């Protein structure tokens with residue numbers, strides 16, 4: 875089952891989602907999935923810690 879990395883809810887068959895490959899600094903990394911709308915929400919949010 876695919877789980878959305880943004881909202882931690884399952885992505886059902888037929889739902890629009892995006893596959894994203896993650897490169898972890900300390901690990902093998904992996905592949906995550908995002909609902910299409912979760913991706914839009916994430917992109918619209920400004921960074922809270924720009925200096926971090």
Ligand SMILES: [Zn+2]
Nearest residue numbers: 878881909912
């Ligand atoms: Zn989601």
